[in-house]
Amino acid sequence: MDYCKDHLTLFDKVNEMHGDIKVLVSEFKNMNGSMRDTKQNFEIHKTESKDYRRKIDVIWSTLHTMKWAIVLLFGSGVIWKLLEIATK
Secondary structure, eight states: OOOOOOHHHHHHHHHHHHHHHHHHHHHHHTTTTTTHHHHHHHHHHHHHHHHHHHHHHHHHHHHHHHHHHHHHHHHHHHHHHHHHHHOO
């Protein structure tokens, strides 16, 4: 009694899946806690980078404040009025 065609392809698929699962399991074993180490390193980086992020926030807020001050001074015409007064 032989297997039909559908069963033969099923056996091939199961063998192929077995190989894939075997490879995945071996890769997980090779990781050997590296995800835990990665998470721990990220937590350390997160706490150490707070000062740096604060400095970047201060720089950006200063730049935007200066930009809006310049836009308001030139847009309202205050600079041109001062120049007119200074040249008279």
